[in-house]
Amino acid sequence: MSRKILLDKIGIAGIETFPVYRSNGGYASVEKALKMQPADIVEEVKKSGLRGRGGAGFPTGLKWSFIDKKSGRPRYLVCNADESEPGTFKDRFLMEKLPHLVLEGMITASIALEANLSFIYVRGEFRWIIKILEKAIVEAKEAGFLGRNILGTGYNLEIVVQTGAGAYICGEETALIESLEGKRGNPRIKPPFPAVSGLYGNPTVVSNVESIAAVPWIVNNGGAEYAKIGVPKSSGTKLISACGNINNPGVYEIELGLPVKDFLFAPEWCGGMKNGKRLKAVVAGGSSVPILPAGLFLKTANGEDRLMSYESLADGGFATGTMLGSGGFIVYDEDQCIVRNTWNFTRFYHHESCGQCSPCREGTGWMERILHNIENGHGKMSDIDLLWDVQKKIEGNTICPLGDAAAWPVAAAIRHFRDEFEWHIKEPKECMVRNFGIAEPAIV
Amino acid sequence: MLAIRTGQKVEFSEQSLQKVTEIINRYPEGKQKSALLPLLHLAQDEFGGWLSVEAMDYVARMLHIQPIEVYEVATFYSMYNLKPVGRFLLEVCQTGPCMIRGAEKLVSQLEEKLKIKNGETTTDGLFTLKTVECLAACGYAPMLQCGEHYHEFLDTEEKVDQLLDQLRRKAAANN
Ligand SMILES: Cc1cc2nc3c(=O)[nH]c(=O)nc-3n(C[C@H](O)[C@H](O)[C@H](O)COP(=O)(O)O)c2cc1C
Ligand code: SF4
Ligand code: FES
Numbered sequence: 065m066s067r068k069i070l071l072d073k074i075g076i077a078g079i080e081t082f083p084v085y086r087s088n089g090g091y092a093s094v095e096k097a098l099k100m101q102p103a104d105i106v107e108e109v110k111k112s113g114l115r116g117r118g119g120a121g122f123p124t125g126l127k128w129s130f131i132d133k134k135s136g137r138p139r140y141l142v143c144n145a146d147e148s149e150p151g152t153f154k155d156r157f158l159m160e161k162l163p164h165l166v167l168e169g170m171i172t173a174s175i176a177l178e179a180n181l182s183f184i185y186v187r188g189e190f191r192w193i194i195k196i197l198e199k200a201i202v203e204a205k206e207a208g209f210l211g212r213n214i215l216g217t218g219y220n221l222e223i224v225v226q227t228g229a230g231a232y233i234c235g236e237e238t239a240l241i242e243s244l245e246g247k248r249g250n251p252r253i254k255p256p257f258p259a260v261s262g263l264y265g266n267p268t269v270v271s272n273v274e275s276i277a278a279v280p281w282i283v284n285n286g287g288a289e290y291a292k293i294g295v296p297k298s299s300g301t302k303l304i305s306a307c308g309n310i311n312n313p314g315v316y317e318i319e320l321g322l323p324v325k326d327f328l329f330a331p332e333w334c335g336g337m338k339n340g341k342r343l344k345a346v347v348a349g350g351s352s353v354p355i356l357p358a359g360l361f362l363k364t365a366n367g368e369d370r371l372m373s374y375e376s377l378a379d380g381g382f383a384t385g386t387m388l389g390s391g392g393f394i395v396y397d398e399d400q401c402i403v404r405n406t407w408n409f410t411r412f413y414h415h416e417s418c419g420q421c422s423p424c425r426e427g428t429g430w431m432e433r434i435l436h437n438i439e440n441g442h443g444k445m446s447d448i449d450l451l452w453d454v455q456k457k458i459e460g461n462t463i464c465p466l467g468d469a470a471a472w473p474v475a476a477a478i479r480h481f482r483d484e485f486e487w488h489i490k491e492p493k494e495c496m497v498r499n500f501g502i503a504e505p506a507i508v
Numbered sequence: 509m510l511a512i513r514t515g516q517k518v519e520f521s522e523q524s525l526q527k528v529t530e531i532i533n534r535y536p537e538g539k540q541k542s543a544l545l546p547l548l549h550l551a552q553d554e555f556g557g558w559l560s561v562e563a564m565d566y567v568a569r570m571l572h573i574q575p576i577e578v579y580e581v582a583t584f585y586s587m588y589n590l591k592p593v594g595r596f597l598l599e600v601c602q603t604g605p606c607m608i609r610g611a612e613k614l615v616s617q618l619e620e621k622l623k624i625k626n627g628e629t630t631t632d633g634l635f636t637l638k639t640v641e642c643l644a645a646c647g648y649a650p651m652l653q654c655g656e657h658y659h660e661f662l663d664t665e666e667k668v669d670q671l672l673d674q675l676r677r678k679a680a681a682n683n
Contacts, residue, residue, distance in 0.1 A: 229545050229586070232642075
């Protein structure tokens with residue numbers, strides 16, 4: 065369960081440079097893809113079962129197959145390196161350590177999509193990463209893997225590194241496209257989907273850095289081989305960025321299907337709770353997914369061991385389950401306050417709402433204020449139901465999924481930790497420091 | 509919206525102008541507006557870490573777009589500063605994962621040591637303190653960004669002192 069296909073070469077000195085990357089088998093997928101039919105490359109990605117690693121988990125090959133090639137308009141690949149979901153810091157790691165893997169994936173994917181201009185949209189704060197990528201592009205160009213007439217095949221491709229400027233919403237694919245056009249990051253109403261009308265109104269595919277980085281292996285080894293890694297429906301490996309109150313925060317490549325208990329407590333991954341504290345709750349896939357109390361996180365409602373896979377984490381729906389999301393794994397110990405954490409996340413969504421839809425723009429502000437009051441000892445019992453009502457009215461009623469992403473953490477916190485909210489309201493002076501509520505702490 | 513006019517003429521250096529041409533040429537014919545975000549970063553870097561109305565208008569002229577198209581964008585994105593900032597902008601991440609590993613303590617330590625509140629600039633113009641949302645460094649918390657650098661694991665007072673000393677020395681060396 066510790067197979068590595070993305071980070072397998074990470075220990076090699078100088079792997080971030082072209083010569084070392086190339087002499088370790090790098091760019092083989094470009095050579096292979098140039099000899100294949102573009103549709104066959106897409107077919108291999110479909111067979112691999114690879115699901116989008118940016119958060120939504122939509123099958124990558126299927127998404128690529130929707131791109132409109134018939135209209136004859138220019139097609140674009142956009143690699144989403146906006147990475148701003150709280151808890152998520154894995155794409156940064158890939159780009160820092162293995163920039164040529166990301167480029168190789170982008171070139172191979174561009175061949176599949178028959179794109180001649182591709183973009184990597186990097187969040188503006190990652191200034192050093194922008195330099196790393198630009199250097200890698202120069203190297204790849206000098207070696208003939210980018211630019212005009214790649215490897216003498218007549219295929220032309222330019223890759224542009226585009227900088228964002230601090231806006232979580234620009235991770236949403238249509239907001240990203242707007243931003244790439246030099247505008248505010250206001251998400252577009254879908255349909256039309258980007259595969260039909262995206263950047264400059266042309267067919268566009270937006271894929272996450274990690275999804276794109278998995279493509280070279282799939283092309284080299286075949287989709288069927290990739291599908292054998294992991295578990296059915298959750299094939300392959302996934303990068304998990306682990307943070308919070310654990311001993312070994314960091315980025316790990318795991319084979320999907322690894323039991324969460326192993327990931328959390330084994331020394332090769334999170335290494336258990338810091339300072340010998342007890343586990344209180346986990347947010348498994350970035351701030352937008354429902355928080356689960358320790359008991360429900362380690363085992364499903366049916367008493368089965370929970371696994372790190374799309375299906376197992378979602379088991380029970382939102383009543384008792386959550387989502388794999390982006391792989392931003394946030395661990396809370398017994399000293400953490402769920403009300404404070406929920407208020408903090410809600411403030412984040414309120415700050416990041418683009419303001420286009422009233423349920424999101426106003427609702428996130430309402431939730432922030434209600435939670436702020438409860439956390440600061442000014443809450444009323446009726447506030448809990450009001451909060452529930454507000455999140456319900458946001459969910460599903462907005463242009464983009466940021467509204468849902470703001471609603472779900474609030475709903476889950478009330479669902480699983482209602483006692484803790486009540487306690488804050490009843491005992492305003494004693495702010496929550498110890499585990500309280502229905503969460504059953506796991507004994508470590 | 510904050511809009512500050514300085515009354516001063518702004519102009520890119522020769523080197524930046526070359527970079528501007530390079531950036532604009534990356535996009536397809538007629539899509540030069542895509543260069544807006546990168547050019548605003550360039551302007552902010554060159555004109556003292558913030559964007560005056562003059563700087564925004566200058567970028568608008570370069571891209572042959574209306575000034576309002578630039579203001580719209582500059583006010584949307586949190587990285588563009590619309591008022592002057594200190595020589596070192598300390599941006600502390602305050603989001604959940606950083607909060608549970610001591611971000612609040614880091615902010616109050618900085619406020620105490622610099623004798624300013626969040627959002628303010630020290631009287632010597634050296635430091636501005638600002639809280640920001642998740643910077644994708646959640647596992648290395650608490651942390652702050654200063655210019656190009658992420659300073660991570662700032663979990664003790666000594667590390668905060670060291671960082672401030674290092675920045676003060678850097679400023680002294682350049683002066
Ligand atoms: C508010 C919001 C923020 C998002 N942020 C990111 C992000 O930072 N990175 C990312 O890859 N996808 C992000 N997404 C998902 C993208 O919209 C899109 O689904 C994804 O980039 C597609 O790539 P994938 O299929 O490879 O996952 C975000 C979505 C929403 C609604
Ligand atoms: S849901 Fe929120 S972020 Fe998304 S488009 Fe509407 S207002 Fe903007
Ligand atoms: S929460 Fe601070 S870097 Fe992510």
